[in-house]
Amino acid sequence: xxxxxxxxxxxxxxxxxxxxxxxxxxxxxxxxxxxxxxxxxxxxxxxxxxxxxxxxxxxxxxxxxxxxxxxxxxxxxxxxxxxxxxxxxxxxxxxxxxxxxxxxxxxxxxxxxxxxxxxxxxxxxxxxxxxxxxxxxxxxxxxxxxxxxxxxxxxxxxxxxxxxxxxxxxxxxxxxxxxxxxxxxxxxxxxxxxxxxxxxxxxxxxxxxxx
Amino acid sequence: xxxxxxxxxxxxxxxxxxxxxxxxxxxxxxxxxxxxxxxxxxxxxxxxxxxxxxxxxxxxxxxxxxxxxxxxxxxxxxxxxxxxxxxxxxxxxxxxxxxxxxxxxxxxxxxxxxxxxxxxxxxxxxxxxxxxxxxxxxxxxxxxxxxxxxxxxxxxxxxxxxxxxxxxxxxxxxxxxxxxxxxxxxxxxxxxxxxxxxxxxxxxxxxxxxxxxxxxxxxx
Numbered sequence: 001x002x003x004x005x006x007x008x009x010x011x012x013x014x015x016x017x018x019x020x021x022x023x024x025x026x027x028x029x030x031x032x033x034x035x036x037x038x039x040x041x042x043x044x045x046x047x048x049x050x051x052x053x054x055x056x057x058x059x060x061x062x063x064x065x066x067x068x069x070x071x072x073x074x075x076x077x078x079x080x081x082x083x084x085x086x087x088x089x090x091x092x093x094x095x096x097x098x099x100x101x102x103x104x105x106x107x108x109x110x111x112x113x114x115x116x117x118x119x120x121x122x123x124x125x126x127x128x129x130x131x132x133x134x135x136x137x138x139x140x141x142x143x144x145x146x147x148x149x150x151x152x153x154x155x156x157x158x159x160x161x162x163x164x165x166x167x168x169x170x171x172x173x174x175x176x177x178x179x180x181x182x183x184x185x186x187x188x189x190x191x192x193x194x195x196x197x198x199x200x201x202x203x204x205x206x207x208x209x210x211x
Numbered sequence: 212x213x214x215x216x217x218x219x220x221x222x223x224x225x226x227x228x229x230x231x232x233x234x235x236x237x238x239x240x241x242x243x244x245x246x247x248x249x250x251x252x253x254x255x256x257x258x259x260x261x262x263x264x265x266x267x268x269x270x271x272x273x274x275x276x277x278x279x280x281x282x283x284x285x286x287x288x289x290x291x292x293x294x295x296x297x298x299x300x301x302x303x304x305x306x307x308x309x310x311x312x313x314x315x316x317x318x319x320x321x322x323x324x325x326x327x328x329x330x331x332x333x334x335x336x337x338x339x340x341x342x343x344x345x346x347x348x349x350x351x352x353x354x355x356x357x358x359x360x361x362x363x364x365x366x367x368x369x370x371x372x373x374x375x376x377x378x379x380x381x382x383x384x385x386x387x388x389x390x391x392x393x394x395x396x397x398x399x400x401x402x403x404x405x406x407x408x409x410x411x412x413x414x415x416x417x418x419x420x421x422x423x424x425x426x427x428x429x430x431x
Contacts, residue, residue, distance in 0.1 A: 055277075124299075128298065
């Protein structure tokens with residue numbers, strides 16, 4: 001892992017400056033580390049690497065699903081299913097397209113909509129959209145997610161004004177619709193949407209840091 | 212043919228979060244199928260989800276759960292079977308409805324069985340959708356629709372034909388993602404009927420231009 005970090009530093013000092021290295025106070029492994037683990041799962045079918053991913057992400061997926069109101073027994077099942085999908089489809093993981101966290105987020109979100117919201121057509125549609133995106137990525141048409149972007153995005157989320165941060169969390173972590181948020185906070189629907197729009201614009205500008 | 216009118220950022224965020232009511236999500240999916248630009252923005256929205264997932268505060272998994280996971284890997288075949296390709300195609304093809312609409316309306320525009328609901332207006336309503344209301348509308352060429360603003364969320368995608376309003380020209384693939392404050396009065400283009408798919412988030416409570424147009428005529 002340290003070797004990979006040094007490699008990044010040699011390639012681009014600008015990126016290295018923004019990079020937050022793992023340390024005792026910040027022990028979270030970075031996207032580069034997860035990408036390497038995924039490589040081992042995909043190429044060598046390495047179970048130790050798989051279990052490193054499992055140990056880190058399974059509890060996070062579990063918490064995410066429980067927060068959405070998924071009962072414990074079902075969330076256990078969905079977490080297993082998400083990681084089984086990772087084991088099966090490791091070869092389709094493209095670190096240049098999305099980080100492992102983003103990839104797993106999509107898998108868990110899709111399982112939630114399929115199993116809990118019971119929208120039976122969601123999974124095949126997402127698979128179809130994923131294929132289109134894959135083809136674009138292969139043609140070099142898409143914007144890659146660089147390894148440092150995740151840290152910058154994390155800081156940008158932490159810096160959102162309180163109302164915007166609250167709405168983003170209600171949206172993603174409680175899966176509330178605009179109308180539900182509007183009713184719960186007694187906030188006009190138009191204000192809910194415009195706050196979310198402003199939050200997204202801010203976060204997006206941080207994903208497109210000037211090179 | 213790239214769309215010129217896109218999904219609102221707030222709609223994309225909600226789609227990414229799995230929080231968009233089902234009817235609106237169908238229309239959003241139909242647009243995403245045609246629009247590479249919105250797919251790229253959706254990936255940005257999913258990245259926010261990825262970071263929020265990373266930030267969840269948690270402990271370590273139990274030994275029991277770890278053992279169960281490893282046991283599951285043993286039951287896996289060495290190679291995954293190729294699944295059937297889903298019906299999602301980016302290119303606009305005459306007569307073909309977007310794949311996201313197939314479960315609700317079939318795949319062929321010509322095969323649709325329209326029901327006349329008002330002079331110059333035909334409709335097919337999707338049945339059995341859980342969140343919100345989803346319908347196809349076919350409006351005669353050169354029609355002016357009476358208009359207004361409204362409260363709820365409404366998403367409309369043009370499938371064939373076109374219309375113009377204060378926001379511009381809307382042709383196949385374009386979406387009108389209106390929030391409650393916008394007033395508009397679509398005028399359908401001459402030549403062919405304007406066929407669109409429209410979704411609202413409030414079942415049985417009709418709001419928006421679709422409803423206001425039809426409400427007095429249908430007695431909702």
